[in-house]
Amino acid sequence: MPAANEQQRIRISGGRVIDPASGVDSIQDMYVAAGRIVSMGQAPDGFTSDREIDASGQVVCPGLIDLCARLREPGQEHKATIASESLAAASGGVTTLCCPPDTHPVIDTPAVTEFIRLRAEAAGKARIVTLGALTQGLGGEQLSEMAALRKAGCVGVSNAMQPLRNPLVQRRALEYAATHGLTVFLYPNDHWLANSGCAHEGRVATRLGLPGIPEAAETTAVAGDLALIEQTGVRAHFCRLTTGRAVQMVARAQFDRAPVTADVAIPYLYLSEVDISDFDSRCHLLPPLRTVEDRQRLRDALQQGTLSAICSDHQPHEPDAKLRPFPATEPGISGLDSLLPLSLQLVDEQAIELGDLIHRLTAGPATILGLPFGTLAVGAIADICIFHPELTWQLDTGTIQSRGHNTPFMGREFKGRVTHTLLAGNMVYSLGGAN
Amino acid sequence: MNQDSLQINSSGQLRHFLSISGLNRQILNDILDTAESFAGVTAQSVKKVPLLRGKTIVNLFFEASTRTRTTFELAAKRLSADVLNINITQSSATKGETLLDTLRNLEAMHVDMFIVRHADSGAAHFIASNVATHTRVINAGDGRHSHPTQAMLDMFTIRRIKGPDFGRLRVAIVGDILHSRVARSQIHALNLLNTGEVRIVAPRTLLPAHAESLGAHVFHNLQEGIRDVDVIIMLRLQHERMQGALLPSEHEYFELFGLTEEKLAFASPEVTVMHPGPINRGVEMDSEVADGPRSVILEQVTHGIAVRMAVMSMAMSSKNTIAG
Numbered sequence: 001m002p003a004a005n006e007q008q009r010i011r012i013s014g015g016r017v018i019d020p021a022s023g024v025d026s027i028q029d030m031y032v033a034a035g036r037i038v039s040m041g042q043a044p045d046g047f048t049s050d051r052e053i054d055a056s057g058q059v060v061c062p063g064l065i066d067l068c069a070r071l072r073e074p075g076q077e078h079k080a081t082i083a084s085e086s087l088a089a090a091s092g093g094v095t096t097l098c099c100p101p102d103t104h105p106v107i108d109t110p111a112v113t114e115f116i117r118l119r120a121e122a123a124g125k126a127r128i129v130t131l132g133a134l135t136q137g138l139g140g141e142q143l144s145e146m147a148a149l150r151k152a153g154c155v156g157v158s159n160a161m162q163p164l165r166n167p168l169v170q171r172r173a174l175e176y177a178a179t180h181g182l183t184v185f186l187y188p189n190d191h192w193l194a195n196s197g198c199a200h201e202g203r204v205a206t207r208l209g210l211p212g213i214p215e216a217a218e219t220t221a222v223a224g225d226l227a228l229i230e231q232t233g234v235r236a237h238f239c240r241l242t243t244g245r246a247v248q249m250v251a252r253a254q255f256d257r258a259p260v261t262a263d264v265a266i267p268y269l270y271l272s273e274v275d276i277s278d279f280d281s282r283c284h285l286l287p288p289l290r291t292v293e294d295r296q297r298l299r300d301a302l303q304q305g306t307l308s309a310i311c312s313d314h315q316p317h318e319p320d321a322k323l324r325p326f327p328a329t330e331p332g333i334s335g336l337d338s339l340l341p342l343s344l345q346l347v348d349e350q351a352i353e354l355g356d357l358i359h360r361l362t363a364g365p366a367t368i369l370g371l372p373f374g375t376l377a378v379g380a381i382a383d384i385c386i387f388h389p390e391l392t393w394q395l396d397t398g399t400i401q402s403r404g405h406n407t408p409f410m411g412r413e414f415k416g417r418v419t420h421t422l423l424a425g426n427m428v429y430s431l432g433g434a435n
Numbered sequence: 436m437n438q439d440s441l442q443i444n445s446s447g448q449l450r451h452f453l454s455i456s457g458l459n460r461q462i463l464n465d466i467l468d469t470a471e472s473f474a475g476v477t478a479q480s481v482k483k484v485p486l487l488r489g490k491t492i493v494n495l496f497f498e499a500s501t502r503t504r505t506t507f508e509l510a511a512k513r514l515s516a517d518v519l520n521i522n523i524t525q526s527s528a529t530k531g532e533t534l535l536d537t538l539r540n541l542e543a544m545h546v547d548m549f550i551v552r553h554a555d556s557g558a559a560h561f562i563a564s565n566v567a568t569h570t571r572v573i574n575a576g577d578g579r580h581s582h583p584t585q586a587m588l589d590m591f592t593i594r595r596i597k598g599p600d601f602g603r604l605r606v607a608i609v610g611d612i613l614h615s616r617v618a619r620s621q622i623h624a625l626n627l628l629n630t631g632e633v634r635i636v637a638p639r640t641l642l643p644a645h646a647e648s649l650g651a652h653v654f655h656n657l658q659e660g661i662r663d664v665d666v667i668i669m670l671r672l673q674h675e676r677m678q679g680a681l682l683p684s685e686h687e688y689f690e691l692f693g694l695t696e697e698k699l700a701f702a703s704p705e706v707t708v709m710h711p712g713p714i715n716r717g718v719e720m721d722s723e724v725a726d727g728p729r730s731v732i733l734e735q736v737t738h739g740i741a742v743r744m745a746v747m748s749m750a751m752s753s754k755n756t757i758a759g
Contacts, residue, residue: 200646202645208557209578210557211558211579212644279557324534324561325557398629
């Protein structure tokens with residue numbers, strides 16, 4: 001992270017401090033120095049601030065941690081870059097982004113990890129952590145050099161959306177990851193059952209004649225994964241569950257104390273198969289948007305904590321990627337800009353309490369990643385998001401920061417807007433102002 | 436923009452013809468009535484009317500087709516339009532040009548109407564959303580989604596034979612419903628015209644999820660499915676369905692779902708047998724049935740011209756105003 005301003009001493013006054021990790025929810029002042037939180041409530045002896053942030057009427061919470069964001073660099077810079085998406089993250093209150101290994105080239109060597117780290121540092125707006133490839137080139141056959149990837153800074157391993165050749169390769173990969181204490185990030189989607197479908201196999205796909213992806217593509221993958229997790233003892237995380245049944249299977253495994261966690265991506269909490277009714281390619285996602293009942297069960301599981309993180313599943317695209325007949329469009333939503341405001345809407349809809357919601361955006365994902373962020377405890381790295389919960393704004397081509405404008409929420413009026421983002425004590429974003 | 440307001444203008448006229456879903460019974464009946472008036476034209480020795488004189492119509496086919504493309508071409512010529520056939524399978528798409536680029540280039544040549552066939556569901560809808568307001572789009576089949584002119588020519592055929600009261604009719608559609616855009620459009624059309632009962636008959640592997648939600652009763656047994664029906668529509672079984680573990684063999688399929696004179700006895704004595712073509716003789720249907728007195732398969736082809744003339748002239752004469 002940039003060192004230039006690290007000595008800056010900042011007082012954040014009058015905000016409602018919500019830090020689920022330390023159980024704090026009260027109005028108090030916060031003091032930041034040398035990139036860390038040095039005190040809450042009382043100023044430390046002799047503290048003089050270089051900068052004051054008046055946070056009255058606002059919420060001060062840990063910087064958000066996004067478990068899955070495609071930054072498109074290296075390899076697809078025509079869609080977005082680490083610099084452009086870091087900026088979108090900062091303006092959305094996100095301080096740590098986790099990048100899956102399906103870049104071009106794939107993150108299967110320390111060199112690619114190092115490249116991403118250097119680009120992130122040059123951009124200086126967000127911390128980017130990486131998942132290493134589980135198999136070389138994500139080819140599903142040959143194990144990657146996981147020890148080297150771990151040493152290079154990868155926080156976990158994953159084969160992203162690519163299939164493994166067979167369950168034996170999967171078993172060995174999980175065992176090898178467990179050997180190195182690496183969490184395996186699983187994207188449960190059975191390649192064969194998904195069978196190049198592009199929509200949930202349900203009433204809407206039936207009417208539109210779109211090739212379907214059955215619920216079983218997710219549940220059989222989760223069932224197989226759970227059996228091998230039990231066999232190997234590896235710590236595993238299920239990325240982006242979409243079906244109520246799969247969530248139920250994970251809940252049961254958690255009850256049996258299996259070392260598994262799971263997340264949900266924000267679009268799946270708001271959209272459903274119904275939203276593709278008019279071949280709206282902006283709602284073409286992979287895995288597909290499921291039924292309205294699935295959406296409700298995801299919301300319930302988020303509230304109960306079976307799903308302990310919300311990610312953006314950010315996938316910025318150039319306009320052409322969506323300007324085709326629905327099945328030929330590229331899946332994914334540009335989600336960084338709307339991660340926080342959409343999440344806050346869950347509180348308005350009484351689907352979750354504000355404190356629990358912030359947990360799912362901060363401490364929840366931090367625990368999954370095994371990183372010391374996502375808390376405002378004294379002594380912690382000062383990754384801080386300050387947002388005004390009542391400020392309304394519109395997501396449009398003027399306000400969106402991501403280079404990808406591919407979101408069905410374009411034009412949507414949101415309530416709740418980030419006013420300041422601090423990354424290790426540096427102001428990386430302030431609403432309407434220069435840093 | 437949703438499909439309904441894309442297809443219908445603010446005066447309730449047909450602008451584009453993309454799918455049956457989103458239309459109403461009145462428009463369907465208008466199409467059938469208009470087709471009836473053109474059916475006379477196509478039987479005359481001078482088979483032309485000057486309705487679309489000076490208009491340029493492009494047959495834009497991204498998928499191979501003989502029957503549909505030819506009947507569209509004939510229909511356009513009988514309306515006195517200039518017709519251009521473009522086969523993209525052997526053209527720009529193979530050179531990497533995007534669908535939108537192909538469209539823009541053709542539009543620059545002042546095309547008035549596109550007749551589109553494409554392998555992706557939603558392609559016609561996509562094209563209609565992206566053409567200039569004065570340009571019309573007719574769907575000649577998109578993926579598994581819709582083939583509305585085929586459905587309308589089938590409705591036309593049924594109405595000519597059985598009369599205008601669909602409420603008295605039981606209609607069974609037999610075969611590969613899963614992959615069939617024809618079946619989807621037929622089911623919508625039959626329901627919009629208040630058909631007494633619509634049935635679909637197929638093994639589970641050839642039915643989509645929640646097949647009954649299309650608006651039909653589901654049967655897995657041919658004899659039960661066609662019992663007492665007035666119309667049987669047999670669907671074409673693509674040879675490639677034998678791969679991918681959908682069916683064990685053409686032999687077993689014919690045994691169970693192939694229409695023979697013997698099985699036909701389960702249907703109403705007055706039953707009419709239809710097929711959108713091309714037929715696989717000995718797979719979905721016995722030659723005896725295909726060429727027999729119950730079959731109206733060739734009439735369907737003839738009616739295709741009148742129905743396509745109707746749809747083209749209606750769409751072209753509608754106002755450009757877009758429904759809100």
